[in-house]
Amino acid sequence: MTVVDATLVGPMYVTHDIYRLLLGPSWSRVDTARLERAADDRIVLVTGASSGIGEATAELLGAAGATVLLAARRADRLELVRDRITAVGGHAAAYPVDLADLDAVDRLVQDVLVDYGRVDVVVSNAGKSIRRSLADTTDRWHDVTRTNSVNYLGPVRLLTGLLPQMRARGTGQVINVSTLNVDLPAAHWAVYSASKTAFETWLRCIAPEIRVDGVATSSIHFPLVHTPMSAPTYGPWVPGLTAAQAAEVIGRVLVTRPRVLIPxxxxxxxxxxxxxxxxxxxxxxxxxxxxxxx
Ligand SMILES: NC(=O)c1ccc[n+]([C@@H]2O[C@H](COP(=O)([O-])OP(=O)(O)OC[C@H]3O[C@@H](n4cnc5c(N)ncnc54)[C@H](OP(=O)(O)O)[C@@H]3O)[C@@H](O)[C@H]2O)c1
Incomplete structure (x- = not known):
């Protein structure tokens, strides 16, 4: 095992790899051949593919043989990710979209279905994090609406548009990139946790309905992952996963299809x-x- 990203934690060195080991085998990297078998020829839509976990996931799945459809707002960053995937022989396309704009989400659904005819896997990863006390939220109602639009309403609209073709074909997979905040609601995280919990609850409710039609759902309740999202709150010394490791967990979930993965x-x-x-x-x-x- 290669030990990478050594991070100083208090008096001792802890590596992100050791942290992942402590999470258990379900959080480990899956065998490359198994990942390639699961990803090959699949059309995988990754939301939030311009940064962090989504970017790393898109690159991992692109390298494993999936055709990766990259969605997020920043077109320039999506194009860079697309170019990196195609430069090593993979297939990818960029679909700039603001998930808070429900009409734009509908257009995304139409565009990908016209361009590719189907989507096999949705990695619902795009998200907005917000750590703010109630007192500081009083004059910032837009934080509440925007966070819920990106973390809840947009993803629901996207899946409402994409699930019918999966159900009709009797196959498909939804991977929800969630957080342990849904299990452990904490002070100052109310708006973020509630929006992630809302989507999680929606998914739990529809999971049996779409399972009947052969569509699998998985929710990963990630602990800390060091990305641009978490950087303002947690320094690099706080034990956590790297974005690349989180992507490998998503790769494993693509293969093993657990209903839920929680530390x-x-x-x-x-x-x-x-x-x-x-x-x-x-x-x-x-x-x-x-x-x-x-
Ligand atoms: N980092 C952690 O510690 C952690 C832990 C547990 C769960 N998570 C979850 O992991 C997911 C990915 O987060 P990350 O840590 O990788 O953060 P990140 O690097 O900030 O990435 C967030 C992604 O979401 C996209 N996004 C944000 N608002 C959007 C919008 N309105 N429309 C479309 N895309 C939008 C961003 O792209 P654009 O800005 O280009 O739109 C970006 O690609 C999130 O759902 C988060 O809740 C993260």
Whole structure:
């Protein structure tokens, strides 16, 4: 195993690879041949392909033989990703879109179906993160609407448009790039967590309906991944995955199709905070009180 991206954590060196090992085998890289078998000749739409996890996923799946349709707002960045994929013999196309614009999402659905006839896999990855207290949100209602548009309404509209052709063909896969914030709601993350939870709940509700027609759904509740999104909140010394490692997890999920992937320790912590919700919130309030008094 190659140990890369060594990061200083307190007095000891912890690598992102060791962090991934601690998450368990479900978070490991899948064998390249298996990934190529799963990706080959597939039409995969990756939202948020201009940066971070989506960009790394697009490159991984493009190298594995998928035709990757790249969606995000920044056309110039999508074109760079497309060119990197095609430069090594892969197939990719850029579809600039703002997921908060539902008419634009409808046009995206039309365009990809006209251009390619089908979409086999949707990696619903584009997202907007926001860490803000309630007090700071009062004068920023647009943060609430925009975050919900990008993380919930846009992805629902996209899938509502793309799922019929998957169901009609009796095959397809949706991979939801979610967060452990949906299991562990935390102070200052209300708008982000609620929007991600809304999409997760929508997906849970429709999962059996589309499973009947051969369409699989997977949700990955990622812990910290070091990307432009997380950089303003978490420095590189905080244990987390790299974008490339997160992409490899998505590659594994493409192959193994688990319904949900959650870090083992998140399940325990979620159970604890649910069973002891009152004490958990009291402890959080105490921490916030101390922070405020400083
Ligand atoms: N980083 C983490 O620690 C972490 C942890 C758990 C889950 N996640 C999830 O992982 C996903 C990817 O995040 P990331 O960390 O890779 O962040 P990132 O590097 O900031 O990437 C976010 C992507 O979403 C796209 N996007 C944002 N707003 C959009 C819009 N209105 N329309 C279309 N695309 C839009 C961005 O492209 P444009 O700006 O070009 O539009 C970009 O490609 C998100 O859903 C996030 O919730 C991240």
């Amino acid at each position: 083992w320790w998140t399940r325990g912590a979620a159970l604890l905070t649910t069973l002891a919700q009152g004490p958990y919130e009291a402890a959080t309030a105490a921490v916030l009180r101390i922070a405020r008094s400083r």
